[in-house]
Amino acid sequence: MPAFFNHVFQCLWQERTKVIALMLVLALVAPQPAKAQFIDWAAIVAAINAIGTAINNVIGGGLQAINTALGAVNNILNTINSFFQTQIYPPAAINRARGVVGVVQGIYNVIRGLVNLNVASATLANPSQLENVLLSRNPGNIGQVSGRYTTVYQSLPASTDAPPAVRDMIDMTDATAEAGMKKAIAIDAAADQLMDASDQLASELGQAAPGTAPMIEAESAAMLVKAHALTQSAMAELFRIRAVDIANTGAALKFNANNASDTRRDLTNMFKK
Numbered sequence: 001m002p003a004f005f006n007h008v009f010q011c012l013w014q015e016r017t018k019v020i021a022l023m024l025v026l027a028l029v030a031p032q033p034a035k036a037q038f039i040d041w042a043a044i045v046a047a048i049n050a051i052g053t054a055i056n057n058v059i060g061g062g063l064q065a066i067n068t069a070l071g072a073v074n075n076i077l078n079t080i081n082s083f084f085q086t087q088i089y090p091p092a093a094i095n096r097a098r099g100v101v102g103v104v105q106g107i108y109n110v111i112r113g114l115v116n117l118n119v120a121s122a123t124l125a126n127p128s129q130l131e132n133v134l135l136s137r138n139p140g141n142i143g144q145v146s147g148r149y150t151t152v153y154q155s156l157p158a159s160t161d162a163p164p165a166v167r168d169m170i171d172m173t174d175a176t177a178e179a180g181m182k183k184a185i186a187i188d189a190a191a192d193q194l195m196d197a198s199d200q201l202a203s204e205l206g207q208a209a210p211g212t213a214p215m216i217e218a219e220s221a222a223m224l225v226k227a228h229a230l231t232q233s234a235m236a237e238l239f240r241i242r243a244v245d246i247a248n249t250g251a252a253l254k255f256n257a258n259n260a261s262d263t264r265r266d267l268t269n270m271f272k273k
Contacts, residue, residue, distance in 0.1 A: 105202045112195055126151045134181050137188040145181050149174070169251045176244040183237040190230050197223055 085091065120135055122128040130148035133141045156171055201223065205216045 105199070108195070108198060108202065115191070115195070134185060135188075136185065137192055139186050139189045142182045142185055145178055145185070149178050149181065153177075165251070165255070169248060173244060173248055176241055180237055180241045183234070187230065187234050187237075194223065194227050194230065 120128070120131050122131040126148075130145075130152050133144050133148055153174065156174065157167060159167065162170070198220075201216060201220050205220075
């Protein structure tokens, strides 16, 4: 209401010349009450009506223009709202997307069950203990790998029991095998963390408002990058294991060549005698 009165005052001020002229005319034509006469209420009412008519003529057009402008703004807002509901964020499409999220979440749950299947197969005590550590998916058990590994695969031969080259190859093979086992435990644990994060993101996405969905999608994209990095890490570990396996094959061939050379030299020396 204060804004309305301010607008009325501005309109009257702009038309002040006409208003003043009207007031002077009314003052001249209005009958002056004589002494001991009654007040002429009809004239006063007529003057008030004349003032009301003048004000209406002065600001009526402005009020009508304002009302027309407000109607146009309201139509524009209704059009924008209709566009968002039918094109940008249609409720039916949003509900379908949320339904798809629920279906995908069910698939994730099945995958999680498959990942957590018990595949332990060792039957003897020492191999079973090592296998339990390897399948624990608990990075806190990584420190137990070396002791369990040595129990099953034996320790490094003493220097009096094997040549230095053979001991080096055995040590490198054991180190790579243990590293692969430790890395597998760490990767299993990281995969569980990614699965938990995926479940949480899927749950949030199923309840997210259209305006917040892009934020969750961005977080999902970041998690996908981390998953790819984890896959690359696992692949690098496989490359290391395969490289050591190839190196061991090459070393065995070299040992055979050295043994053949030693045998040939011994035979030559024997015939010389």
